[in-house]
Every structure is written in C-alpha cells, then in structure tokens.
Amino acid sequence: MSELVQLVARLGAQARAAARTLATTPAARIDAALRAMADELLAAETAILAANALDVAAARANGQTAALIDRLTLDPKRLAACAEGLRQVATLPHPVGEILREWTQPNGLKFAKVRVPLGVIGFIYESRPNVTCDAAGLCLKSGNAVILRGGSEALRSNTAIAAALSRGLAAAGLPAAAVQLVPVADRDTVRLLGESTGIIDLLIPRGGRGLIETVMKTARVPVIKHYDGICALYVDKAADLAMATAIALNGKVQRPGVCNALETLLVHQDVAATFLPKIAEALLRAGVQLRVDDAARAALGSLATTFSALVASATEADYRTEFLDLIIAVKVVADCAAAIEHIETHGSHHTETIVTADAGTAEHFLAGIDSAVVLWNASTRFNDGYQFGFGAEIGISTDKLHARGPMGLEELTSYKYIVRGTGQVRG
Amino acid sequence: MSELVQLVARLGAQARAAARTLATTPAARIDAALRAMADELLAAETAILAANALDVAAARANGQTAALIDRLTLDPKRLAACAEGLRQVATLPHPVGEILREWTQPNGLKFAKVRVPLGVIGFIYESRPNVTCDAAGLCLKSGNAVILRGGSEALRSNTAIAAALSRGLAAAGLPAAAVQLVPVADRDTVRLLGESTGIIDLLIPRGGRGLIETVMKTARVPVIKHYDGICALYVDKAADLAMATAIALNGKVQRPGVCNALETLLVHQDVAATFLPKIAEALLRAGVQLRVDDAARAALGSLATTFSALVASATEADYRTEFLDLIIAVKVVADCAAAIEHIETHGSHHTETIVTADAGTAEHFLAGIDSAVVLWNASTRFNDGYQFGFGAEIGISTDKLHARGPMGLEELTSYKYIVRGTGQVRG
Numbered sequence: 001m002s003e004l005v006q007l008v009a010r011l012g013a014q015a016r017a018a019a020r021t022l023a024t025t026p027a028a029r030i031d032a033a034l035r036a037m038a039d040e041l042l043a044a045e046t047a048i049l050a051a052n053a054l055d056v057a058a059a060r061a062n063g064q065t066a067a068l069i070d071r072l073t074l075d076p077k078r079l080a081a082c083a084e085g086l087r088q089v090a091t092l093p094h095p096v097g098e099i100l101r102e103w104t105q106p107n108g109l110k111f112a113k114v115r116v117p118l119g120v121i122g123f124i125y126e127s128r129p130n131v132t133c134d135a136a137g138l139c140l141k142s143g144n145a146v147i148l149r150g151g152s153e154a155l156r157s158n159t160a161i162a163a164a165l166s167r168g169l170a171a172a173g174l175p176a177a178a179v180q181l182v183p184v185a186d187r188d189t190v191r192l193l194g195e196s197t198g199i200i201d202l203l204i205p206r207g208g209r210g211l212i213e214t215v216m217k218t219a220r221v222p223v224i225k226h227y228d229g230i231c232a233l234y235v236d237k238a239a240d241l242a243m244a245t246a247i248a249l250n251g252k253v254q255r256p257g258v259c260n261a262l263e264t265l266l267v268h269q270d271v272a273a274t275f276l277p278k279i280a281e282a283l284l285r286a287g288v289q290l291r292v293d294d295a296a297r298a299a300l301g302s303l304a305t306t307f308s309a310l311v312a313s314a315t316e317a318d319y320r321t322e323f324l325d326l327i328i329a330v331k332v333v334a335d336c337a338a339a340i341e342h343i344e345t346h347g348s349h350h351t352e353t354i355v356t357a358d359a360g361t362a363e364h365f366l367a368g369i370d371s372a373v374v375l376w377n378a379s380t381r382f383n384d385g386y387q388f389g390f391g392a393e394i395g396i397s398t399d400k401l402h403a404r405g406p407m408g409l410e411e412l413t414s415y416k417y418i419v420r421g422t423g424q425v426r427g
Numbered sequence: 428m429s430e431l432v433q434l435v436a437r438l439g440a441q442a443r444a445a446a447r448t449l450a451t452t453p454a455a456r457i458d459a460a461l462r463a464m465a466d467e468l469l470a471a472e473t474a475i476l477a478a479n480a481l482d483v484a485a486a487r488a489n490g491q492t493a494a495l496i497d498r499l500t501l502d503p504k505r506l507a508a509c510a511e512g513l514r515q516v517a518t519l520p521h522p523v524g525e526i527l528r529e530w531t532q533p534n535g536l537k538f539a540k541v542r543v544p545l546g547v548i549g550f551i552y553e554s555r556p557n558v559t560c561d562a563a564g565l566c567l568k569s570g571n572a573v574i575l576r577g578g579s580e581a582l583r584s585n586t587a588i589a590a591a592l593s594r595g596l597a598a599a600g601l602p603a604a605a606v607q608l609v610p611v612a613d614r615d616t617v618r619l620l621g622e623s624t625g626i627i628d629l630l631i632p633r634g635g636r637g638l639i640e641t642v643m644k645t646a647r648v649p650v651i652k653h654y655d656g657i658c659a660l661y662v663d664k665a666a667d668l669a670m671a672t673a674i675a676l677n678g679k680v681q682r683p684g685v686c687n688a689l690e691t692l693l694v695h696q697d698v699a700a701t702f703l704p705k706i707a708e709a710l711l712r713a714g715v716q717l718r719v720d721d722a723a724r725a726a727l728g729s730l731a732t733t734f735s736a737l738v739a740s741a742t743e744a745d746y747r748t749e750f751l752d753l754i755i756a757v758k759v760v761a762d763c764a765a766a767i768e769h770i771e772t773h774g775s776h777h778t779e780t781i782v783t784a785d786a787g788t789a790e791h792f793l794a795g796i797d798s799a800v801v802l803w804n805a806s807t808r809f810n811d812g813y814q815f816g817f818g819a820e821i822g823i824s825t826d827k828l829h830a831r832g833p834m835g836l837e838e839l840t841s842y843k844y845i846v847r848g849t850g851q852v853r854g
Contacts, residue, residue, distance in 0.1 A: 020771060024794055105816055109805055116797065118827055197643070201827050216624070216647060222828045223649075243850040250852035344447065366845050367451055370543070378536055378848030387853070388844070389532055400545055400628050400841040401649045402829035414827040417815070418793050421805030423670040425677035426814070 007184065008192040011147050012199035014177035015120040018145040021175050023117055025143070027094040029172060034090035034137055037168030037179075038083035041133065044164040045079055051160040052129060059127075059153050067257060071128045072154055082133035082161075089137040089392060095409045096143040110420040115413045117143030119201035122193045123394065124215065126207045127151030132161045136179040138394050140169075142412035145178045147200070149193060151207070152185035159183060187214075194219030201414075204407075206395045224403055226395035228322040229259035229350035231380040234339040234365065235275060236356035237268040243377060244355040245279045248328075250379040251353070253286045257324045259396060260351050260383040264319060265330045266339045272299040272332045280330070284310050288326045291318040295332035319346040336361050340368040347371065350398055351383040372398065372405035434611065435619040438574050439626035441604035442547040446572040448602050450544055454521040456599060461517035461564055464595030464606075465510035468560065471591040472506055478587040479556060486554075486580045494684060498555045499581055509560035509588075516564040516819060522836045523570040537847040542840045544570030546628035549620045550821065551642065553634045554578030559588045563606040565821050567596075569839035572605045574627070576620060578634070579612035586610060614641075621646030628841075631834075633822045651830055653822035655749040656686035656777035658807040661766040661792065662702060663783035664695040670804060671782040672706045677806040678780075680713045684751045686823060687778050687810040691746060692757045693766045699726040699759045707757070711737050715753045718745040722759035746773045763788050767795040774798065777825055778810040799825065799832035 022030070041048070052074040059069050101113040121144045123135050132150055139146035150158045162181035170176045182189045190211065194203055197220045205215040206226040215223060233251055235244040251262030267276050276299040280290060284307040290296075291314035297304050304311045318329040319342070333339045336354070343352050353375035354365040362376040373383040385393030385406035394412065397403040403411035449457070468475070479501040486496050528540040548571045550562050559577055566573035577585045589608035597603045609616045617638065621630055624647050632642040633653040642650060660678055662671040678689030694703050703726040707717060711734040717723075718741035724731055731738045745756040746769070760766045763781070770779050780802035781792040789803040800810040812820030812833035821839065824830040830838035 020797075023797060103816065105814070109809060109814075111815060119797070220643060222826065224828075240850070246850065246852050254853060362847075366847075370447075370450060370546070371843065373844045373846060375846040376848060377850050378846055379852040381853040382536060382846060382848075382851070383844075387532070387536075388538060389530065399649065401651075404841055405844050414831055416798065417800045417810075417832050419800060419802040419805055419809060420789075420793075421803060421809075423667070423673065423804050424809070425673050425806040426681060426808040 004184070004186055004188055004192060008182070008189060008196065011180050011182065012120070012196050015145040015147050015180060016199060018175035018177040019117065019119045022140070022143045022145060022178055025174065027097070029174065030094070030140060030143070031090040033169050033172035033174045034086050034140060036172040037136070037165045038086040040164040040168040040171065041079065041083045041086070041161065044160060045076060048079060048157065048160040048164065049074060049076070051156040055154055055156045064153065068127060068153065071126065072157070074129055074157060078130060082130050085134055085392065086137045089141045092141065092391065092409065094141070095413050100415060107424055108422060109424055112418045113415050114418055116416050118412060118414050119144060120199060121146045121412065122149065122196070122200045122203040122221070123147070124149045124190055124193070124203070124205045124207065124211065125151065127153035129154045129157040129161055132158045132181070133165070134392060135394055136165050138392055138409060138412060140178055142409045144412060145180075147180050147182065147193065149182040149189060155185050190214055191218045194221055194223070197221055204394060224397050224399050224401070224407070226259070227398040228348050229261070229398070230263045230320065230322050230346070230348040231260060231351040232264040232266060232343050232347055232353075233262055233380065234266045234333070234336065234343070234352070234354045235268060235271070235279065236336060236354060236358065236361050237270040238358035238361060239271065239275070239355040240357060241275050241278055244275065245282050247353065247355055247377075247379050248279050249282050249286060250381055252283060252288055252328050253326070254381060256326050259322075260380050261324065262328060262380055263321065263323055264347070265328055266333045266342060267296070267299075267330070268336075269295065269332050269334055272296065276300060276330070276332075277303055283328060286326070288328055290328060290330050291315075292330045293332060296330045299332065322348070336364055340365060343369055348398060350396075351375070351380040353378060353380050372396070431611070431613055431615055431619060435609070435616060435623065438607050438609065439547070439623050442572040442574050442607060443626060445602035445604040446544065446546045449567070449570045449572060449605055452570070452601065454524070456601065457521070457567060457570070458517040460596050460599035460601045461513050461567060463599040464563070464592045465513040467591040467595040467598065468506065468510045468513070468588065471587060472503060475506060475584065475587040475591065476501060476503070478583040482581055482583045491580065495554060495580065498553065499584070501556055501584060505557060509557050512561055512819065513564045516568050519568065519818065519836065521568070522840050527842055534851050535849060536851055539845045540842050541845055543843050545839060545841050546571060547626060548573045548839065549576065549623070549627045549630040549648070550574070551576045551617055551620070551630070551632040551634065551638065552578065554580035556581045556584040556588055559585045559608070560592070561819060562821055563592050565819055565836060565839060567605055569836045571839060574607050574609060574620065576609040576616055582612050617641055618645045621648060621650070624648055631821060651824050651826050651828070651834070653686070654825040655775050656688070656825070657690045657747065657749050657773070657775040658687060658778040659691040659693055659770050659774055659780075660689055660807065661693040661760070661763065661770070661779070661781045662695060662698070662706065663763060663781060663785065663788055664697040665785035665788060666698065666702070666782040667784060668702055668705055671702065672709050674780065674782055674804075674806050675706050676709050676713060677808055679710060679715055679755050680753070681808060683753050686749075687807050688751065689755060689807055690748065690750055691774070692755050693760045693769060694723070694726075694757070695763075696722065696759050696761055699723065703727060703757070703759075704730055710755060713753070715755055717755060717757050718742070719757045720759060723757045726759065749775070763791055767792060770796055775825060777823075778802070778807040780805060780807050799823070
C-alpha cells in the first residue's frame with residue numbers, strides 16, 4: 001500500500017514538473033513531439049502487438065466478453081490508425097495562447113484573458129489501448145501533462161505504447177513524463193489519483209458505473225465525469241412517422257453499447273395507437289426488447305402477442321436505466337410538457353431528441369430540456385465530437401461545470417488574466 | 428442529525444423545482460423580481476436592522492474581532508446599498524440565452540451552443556449580511572436557484588433578509604425558493620450541502636481555511652473554491668524604484684485582510700542593496716512586519732536594527748503563508764527565473780506581479796507564472812471583478828476549472844448544445 005502511495009506521488013511530481021515545462025513550450029515543438037510519438041509507435045509495432053497478444057490471451061482465458069476483447073485487440077491497421085491520429089492532432093490549431101478577450105480599463109490597465117493549459121490531467125479509462133494514444137495526443141496538444149490509468153486488461157499493451165510515446169517525447173526534447181502510465185493494475189491507484197490534491201488539476205473518469213462511482217466517492221481533486229446516457233426520444237403528435245421510426249431505430253440499434261444510444265421512447269398519446277405499432281415493429285424486427293407501460297401495451301395491440309418474447313412491462317427503474325443493449329423503455333405521455341417532465345425527472349441530462357413538424361413544440365422541448373445536447377428531428381447518436389465537427393474528443397462530459405457534452409482540445413484548457421500597467425495602484 | 432438531513436433535502440428539492448422554473452423564465456420577469464426584492468428589503472428595514480442588532484450584540488458578547496463586527500453590522504445606509512445593488516444587477520445584460528457559437532455541418536444539422544443556468548448553486552460564506560443580497564441577486568440574474576449558508580454570527584440578519592427577498596420573488600410571481608437560506612447554524616449543514624449529489628450543481632465556499640478544508644474533505648458535488656491568496660511582488664533589477672515601492676505599499680497596506688493583498692516580496696539580487704532599504708523603510712513606517720531571509724537582512728543594513736521590533740528572520744513556512752495582516756515575507760532572488768521558481772513552488776496561484784522596465788523580462792514572468800491573474804507594473808489589489816470592469820462578483824476563484832479569478836454572472840452559467848435537423852440519422 002505504501003508503495004502504491006509512493007508510486008502515485010512520484011508520477012504526480014514528475015507530471016507537475018513536465019507540466020511546468022509544457023506551459024512555455026512553443027507550439028511547433030509540441031507538434032514535432034506528436035509526430036515523433038507517431039514514429040516511435042510504428043517503430044515499436046512488434047513489441048506492442050506482442051504485448052497486446054498477451055493481454056488478449058489473458059482476457060480470453062478470464063472469460064471476458066467478445067465486446068471487451070474486440071476493443072482490447074490491436075493489429076497493424078489499428079496501430080497505424082493510432083499513429084495517424086497523433087499526426088492529425090499535430091496539424092490542428094493550438095488552443096493554448098489564444099487571446100479570448102482583450103480590453104483596457106479607464107485607468108489604463110490593459111487586460112487580456114489568455115487560454116492556458118490545465119496543468120496535469122488524470123485520465124481513467126476502459127481497456128482500449130488506442131485510447132492511450134488518443135488521450136496522450138489531446139492532452140499534449142493542449143499543453144497538459146497526463147497520467148493515464150487504463151483498464152487492467154490492457155496493462156501490457158498500454159505499457160508498451162506508453163514507452164513508445166515517452167521515447168517520442170524524449171526524441172523531440174520534451175519531458176518523457178509529459179505522458180505517464182500508471183504501471184500497475186491495482187484499483188487503489190484510482191483512489192490515490194483522486195486524492196492527489198494540488199497535483200492533479202483535472203481527473204476524467206470514463207467507463208463503467210462502478211468505476212465512476214468509486215471516483216465520485218473518493219476524489220478530492222476536480223472531476224469531470226463521463227457518465228451514463230439515459231437518452232430519450234419524444235415522438236410528438238405532429239411527428240413524421242417515417243422520420244420518427246428511422247431516428248428510433250438509429251438511436252437504439254446502430255450501436256447500442258454507447259452513451260448516446262437511445263434508452264427511452266416517449267410517444268404522444270394522440271398518436272400512440274397509430275405510431276407506436278409502426279415504430280415498435282421496426283424495433284422488434286431488429287431484435288429490440290420493449291419494456292412498455294400499460295398505455296403503450298394497449299397501443300401495440302396484437303404486436304404484443306406476436307412478439308411476446310420481446311415485450312415486457314416496464315418498471316419505474318427501467319425509465320432510469322442505461323441498458324446499453326437491445327432494450328428500450330417505452331411510455332405514452334400526455335403531451336410535450338409531460339415528456340419534458342418525464343425526461344427531467346428520469347433522465348441523465350445527456351442527450352434527448354424530439355421528432356415533430358411543429359416548430360413551437362420543438363422550441364418548447366429544446367428550451368425545457370436541461371441536457372448537454374438537445375436535438376430536434378435528429379438522432380441522439382450525433383452527440384459526438386466528430387459529428388459536431390470538433391474532431392478528436394477525450395470523451396463526452398455529463399457534468400455542467402467547465403465542459404458539457406463533447407470534450408476536445410479547448411475543454412482541456414483553462415485561462416489566466418494578464419494585466420499590463422504603468423505603475424497603477426488601487427485608490 | 429436526521430432532522431438536519433431532512434432540512435437540507437427539503438431545501439434541495441425546493442431549489443431544484445425553482446431552478447426548473449427559472450430556466451425558462453423570461454429575462455424581464457427576473458429583472459422585475461430583482462426590483463421587487465430591493466423594494467421588500469427596504470420595506471423590511473426595521474425588522475432587518477433589529478435582527479442585525481441582536482447578531483451584533485451576540486458577536487460582541489462572544490468577543491468577536493472588531494473586523495468581524497464591522498462586516499456584520501448593517502445600518503440604513505448599508506441596507507440601502509444592498510437594495511441599490513439588486514437594482515443595478517437588474518439593469519445588466521442577461522447571460523442566459525446567449526448564443527456562444529452557431530454552425531452548420533455538411534449533413535445539414537444546425538448546431539448552437541447556448542448559455543444556460545447552472546441550476547442550483549450552494550454558496551457558503553462569511554458573516555456578512557450584505558453578501559446575502561449580492562449573492563442572491565447574481566444567482567437569480569444568471570437564472571439559478573441558490574441555497575445560501577452564511578456565517579452563523581449573521582443568522583438572524585440573514586433570516587430577516589432572506590424572508591424579504593423571498594417576498595420579493597413571490598410578489599414578482601417567481602418561486603420563493605429561488606433564494607433559500609439554511610436556517611440553522613449547525614456546521615453539519617456545510618457537509619450535507621457538499622453531499623447533495625444530483626441536487627447542487629455547484630458549491631462555492633468562500634471564507635476561512637477551516638471552512639474550505641471542510642468542504643474539500645467532504646464535498647461530492649462540484650466545488651469552486653475561493654481560497655487563499657499568497658500573492659507575490661517580484662521587483663526586478665530593471666524596476667523603477669518609486670513604482671516598486673508604491674506597488675509594494677499598496678499591495679500590503681491598503682487592505683491587508685483580503686485575498687489579493689501582498690504576502691511575499693521578492694527582490695533581484697543586483698538591486699537588493701539599493702532598492703530593499705527604500706521599499707522596506709516605506710513598509711516599516713507603515714507598521715509592516717518583515718520576515719526576511721539572510722540576504723535581505725544584509726541588504727537592509729542599519730534598518731534592521733532601527734526597526735528591530737519589526738524585522739524577523741523568515742522561516743520556510745512564511746513563504747507559504749497568507750498573513751492577511753501587516754506582515755510580509757521578503758526574499759532576495761537571483762533573477763526572474765528564480766522568482767518564477769519560488770512563486771510556482773510556494774505561492775497559491777492567485778495573483779502575482781512584476782515591476783520592471785524590461786519588456787522581455789516582463790513577458791517571461793507573465794508567461795511563466797501560472798496564476799489566475801499575473802500583472803506587470805500594477806498592484807495585486809486589481810484582482811477584483813469591479814476593477815476588471817466585470818461588475819459584481821460572487822468571489823475570486825482559485826480553481827482552474829470553469830472559473831478562474833473574478834467570478835461574475837457568466838461564470839455562474841453553463842451551456843448546452845441545441846441541434847436542429849430534418850430527420851438526420853448516423854450512418
């Protein structure tokens with residue numbers, strides 16, 4: 001235990017020193033380092049893939065899910081994509097140094113609000129080795145040192161990757177500790193990172209509920225969570241049925257395991273009997289299980305019998321659940337106000353969408369929903385940094401402070417005020 | 428204890444309901460409420476001043492400091508200033524609803540990043556009844572519900588003020604619970620507010636070290652601290668001596684008890700022998716105690732003997748102390764880089780200033796110091812919302828996330844993304 005404390009303290013001290021160097025490193029040298037990191041990643045292909053093969057074999061032996069093993073597995077193509085990702089980040093504009101605002105006060109003091117790095121970022125994430133590269137690239141580009149704590153199943157892969165990245169940093173003359181990996185799988189390191197007050201400026205936990213709840217319970221440093229998405233679609237009485245069906249299908253079926261997938265379907269009572277059977281049939285034929293309230297069951301009519309294996313009665317808990325699976329909770333609501341009320345009291349403020357041809361109703365919904373992303377006539381699956389045109393993201397924040405929704409380079413920065421005077425004192 | 432838990436839960440539930448109403452309340456109605464609050468404050472003058480007299484008498488009986496009693500005391504003029512403050516906030520532009528960014532993606536989706544309220548703010552502050560009005564006004568103007576937890580010495584005054592403010596809200600047709608006061612002095616309420624996950628969107632503790640450390644240890648909700656200012660002045664070898672002396676005096680003496688007061692004086696070694704005696708004499712004559720390192724003591728020469736009662740040897744701890752008193756820690760440094768190194772490793776990243784005529788040295792300092800506000804040839808006392816031209820502030824953040832430095836209306840908001848489509852789904 002004491003060894004773990006020393007380990008995290010050492011990583012922290014090295015990261016802080018690196019962060020101080022990065023804060024005044026010219027942009028061109030950071031980009032050179034990103035390219036050198038890409039080079040070293042490709043040069044280390046054999047070692048990285050060998051380490052990854054060991055991780056994958058261990059995961060299989062431990063009976064991990066096919067989904068986890070897929071995310072864990074690297075091959076030459078995926079590794080090349082990681083290197084390409086670093087090269088692309090190198091081409092992006094630098095957020096640090098941007099002057100956000102400039103003004104002069106009557107006493108002659110010249111004020112500038114300038115974008116600066118956050119400092120040291122702690123990033124806790126799932127067992128996806130490619131995320132190690134992506135996160136390192138984004139944090140470095142935004143001038144931050146990062147301490148990476150990936151899922152334990154990927155430890156061997158991540159160790160090989162982090163070593164290559166550090167060689168790239170050193171080759172470019174930057175501190176190798178600008179990117180560090182927690183080199184052990186011990187879960188206590190998550191708690192210790194969260195207790196690193198004065199060392200870690202921002203801790204970003206991304207992953208399962210258990211992990212995020214551990215961080216929330218123990219962290220003393222600022223945290224931006226990438227938590228659950230209990231995303232809802234409200235089909236209004238003025239909806240286009242074909243559009244509503246397409247958006248429901250896309251939200252639920254295209255990639256059910258992600259945070260912007262659809263989990264709740266609300267339908268206006270006036271169109272439940274006509275719309276619900278059509279939308280439900282599309283979902284059922286795609287293998288989606290429906291958890292329905294009584295009104296929805298009534299509206300389904302014979303479908304509930306035909307697909308009886310896929311239709312169950314919803315519990316209150318179902319409307320508060322992120323299924324991440326081919327399951328959707330369905331409810332008939334009185335009107336748009338009732339849909340808003342349901343979403344605000346059951347949802348997770350992540351992503352919600354309304355389908356309606358009525359602009360007034362749409363604007364009521366867009367204003368009344370307090371979620372990171374609220375859409376009108378579009379799929380919830382668009383809550384994503386690339387879809388926003390922001391490029392690479394470190395995740396999707398479910399918090400309201402500092403960063404909400406897709407979190408890219410700008411959200412990895414802070415600001416400071418620079419004030420230039422000629423001897424002014426306060427009267 | 429269980430009663431306290433219920434109390435804080437009830438305040439939280441009421442605040443959340445109020446926040447949902449405020450999120451869609453038209454700006455004009457919020458301004459009307461601010462004016463009605465000012466009216467009710469003045470109408471309740473007799474009751475408020477009577478309650479305040481009881482608080483002041485109790486504070487005197489308990490042997491509180493003159494400074495605390497001064498901050499605690501209300502009179503008709505101070506109360507009128509509170510009312511006027513609310514009226515002024517009503518005239519300011521509304522931050523909520525501002526479109527921060529708008530763009531369209533190639534697939535036709537129209538994106539807007541829109542400023543929204545944070546929701547429910549918890550504010551913990553010292554025994555200053557006027558802050559009750561100021562904070563209520565700022566939170567309401569930015570569309571937030573607020574739970575106020577003022578210092579226990581001001582409880583009777585705050586209760587009378589909060590009652591008047593709630594009457595004003597009700598008179599304007601807004602939920603009275605948009606502004607609520609924790610009606611008991613029990614310190615456990617601070618912990619309970621910090622544990623109100625999902626209820627409080629932002630907790631702002633302002634006040635002494637003990638209070639803030641309690642919050643940091645126990646809070647589970649997002650916190651922006653208004654913590655200590657260990658502010659430094661670095662007098663470079665290229666400094667104008669008269670300017671350096673004026674800025675040192677202003678920083679230390681004008682108002683020593685505030686967070687932007689000067690606590691550390693660093694002097695370049697090449698000018699220590701010529702500059703330090705002059706600057707030190709001005710400070711000593713103003714009654715300031717100097718805590719000096721050996722080199723500074725040598726530079727002071729006979730002054731150290733003449734003012735022997737006011738000159739002491741500095742300990743390492745002195746350079747990490749917010750004295751909030753007529754005491755300053757003094758150190759001779761090799762150069763600007765050494766000054767930066769000292770500040771970055773001893774300071775609190777609040778406010779630092781350099782006095783120099785050398786623009787290159789100044790820019791080195793401005794870039795190398797990671798503080799909320801960094802000044803060149805100006806007093807640290809300018810780290811203040813009014814001095815920035817921002818107007819009223821809820822405090823000065825010492826955090827790097829979301830808000831840094833003076834924290835006004837904009838910093839009390841978040842944003843959401845509104846996306847308008849025509850049926851787009853993700854491919």
